């Protein structure tokens with residue numbers, strides 16, 4: 001241990017090597033409950049690429065595991081420490097290095113917070129679309145590590161579509177540059193994309209070239225109340241089948257609507273079984289909302305309320321962003337993240353309701369409906385052993401249901417520790433073996449975030 005910290009300190013600034021157990025404990029886990037977290041030997045805060053390389057060289061030489069971390073807002077245990085590891089926090093590599101409006105790219109360090117980048121490029125009439133609900137705190141490095149999604153993905157896609165190039169420190173300290181700064185480029189295997197969603201198991205991202213888009217107009221939203229998941233699911237399918245491209249299409253169930261009202265006094269309609277929020281940010285926002293309103297009514301909406309102005313629209317979107325914290329107050333929560341083809345969204349929602357009934361628990365569901373990405377949130381009393389067992393079973397049943405419907409066990413939160421056992425079920429033996437071989441190519445000693453994902 002002394003040797004490890006001494007060696008690390010030789011290449012890092014004063015104060016960048018922390019062994020205080022209160023601090024190391026604080027950095028031992030992300031925001032996923034129910035995932036084991038080990039005790040780190042040390043937490044380090046490098047400020048430059050060279051310092052990250054130094055950390056990895058020392059770790060390789062001493063065969064010590066390294067867990068890269070961003071803001072630890074992850075929901076799969078992917079950033080959790082393992083016993084005796086170096087926690088490698090990237091939060092101090094937090095500079096926006098370049099914004100290039102002509103080539104529509106930004107070059108950033110991994111510790112830049114998502115919202116900070118968004119606000120900075122907005123001032124230049126540009127946007128960085130990936131917008132996880134945690135955008136005020138999560139980092140670009142973490143977003144790349146998890147392949148994060150968000151509310152805007154139905155129109156703009158997920159993080160992987162915006163990562164053009166990366167600088168990555170490999171397990172042995174070598175610096176790899178992948179990808180490009182150009183609008184196009186197909187030279188060689190697409191290693192850049194391989195790193196997106198790799199959960200810190202293949203290398204440490206130290207710089208990213210990100211694609212930007214012209215800033216859209218502010219979104220204008222409507223809210224539609226439905227008496228059933230079937231009716232809401234039918235409306236979602238109609239909107240997409242008619243070729244409309246909303247910038248947001250989110251669904252909240254009755255449990256989440258009530259929870260948001262309690263937390264934020266939002267005045268959302270509590271009589272609803274499913275509240276669909278749809279927004280547009282194009283030049284014909286009002287016309288497109290009117291078409292969606294019609295489609296919603298035809299699908300069985302009991303009430304359709306277009307926002308009258310920007311402030312009302314912003315309030316609806318704020319209500320949606322409040323859903324997770326609001327459900328969190330109802331008890332201990334297990335947040336799932338299962339995506340199905342959007343045409344099967346209603347089946348998924350009805351299936352989750354049946355699982356809740358079978359296990360005698362409350363499960364609130366918020367969905368990125370346009371992506372078929374559901375977040376069923378199992379609510380239970382962790383002190384009650386029987387409830388805890390039923391919660392775990394519900395969680396597993398939800399993933400099994402997602403796979404049965406042709407979906408995936410994780411749409412955006414990642415595998416981490418939480419879903420590691422389920423990855424094999426989704427991938428099958430051939431894909432799993434190849435994924436493990438790939439891990440071995442990048443990290444032959446198995447020191448990078450061991451025990452996560454594959």
Ligand SMILES: Cc1cc2nc3c(=O)[nH]c(=O)nc-3n(C[C@H](O)[C@H](O)[C@H](O)COP(=O)(O)OP(=O)(O)OC[C@H]3O[C@@H](n4cnc5c(N)ncnc54)[C@H](O)[C@@H]3O)c2cc1C
Pocket residue numbers: 030031067068069070071072073074075078079090110131132133134137138139140141142143144145146147148149150151198199200201203204205206324325412413449
């Ligand atoms: C309230 C709330 C709302 C959320 N909403 C969303 C949402 O809408 N969409 C969504 O996708 N997620 C959401 N999340 C989950 C979480 O915010 C994302 O997974 C986010 O991308 C994690 O970023 P982070 O900086 O906190 O990374 P961390 O949690 O610290 O790390 C995540 C993973 O990335 C790896 N990593 C971090 N930095 C690097 C690096 N520089 N190089 C290599 N690997 C690295 C870590 O090892 C780990 O495997 C939400 C979380 C909360 C708490």
